[in-house]
Amino acid sequence: MAKKKKGVKRRVVRKKSSVTKRRVPVKTKRLVRSSDRKIRVVLRNLVLFLILAILSLVFYSISSQEVYVSLFSLLGALFSFVVLAFLIVLLVLLFLKGLKK
Numbered sequence: 001m002a003k004k005k006k007g008v009k010r011r012v013v014r015k016k017s018s019v020t021k022r023r024v025p026v027k028t029k030r031l032v033r034s035s036d037r038k039i040r041v042v043l044r045n046l047v048l049f050l051i052l053a054i055l056s057l058v059f060y061s062i063s064s065q066e067v068y069v070s071l072f073s074l075l076g077a078l079f080s081f082v083v084l085a086f087l088i089v090l091l092v093l094l095f096l097k098g099l100k101k
């Protein structure tokens with residue numbers, strides 16, 4: 001009879017089960033729904049960034065130093081793109097709300 005070495009553990013291999021698990025199909029398609037809460041959030045952010053864009057364009061026209069002119073022109077362009085993005089999202093949500101009714 002062979003002697004067992006101390007401290008060496010043997011790996012236990014389990015048998016695969018012959019019972020197959022039942023697979024339930026998961027819905028992967030999530031519907032985008034328009035709610036009044038989402039519309040309010042988008043509208044609030046749209047107004048906020050519109051005010052920021054207008055303020056930066058006003059400061060662009062008022063400022064006389066070149067550093068401030070370039071800073072406010074960049075901020076005005078950036079906020080204008082964000083306003084455009086929120087406007088598109090608002091139109092999509094209103095379109096979805098119209099389709100729901």
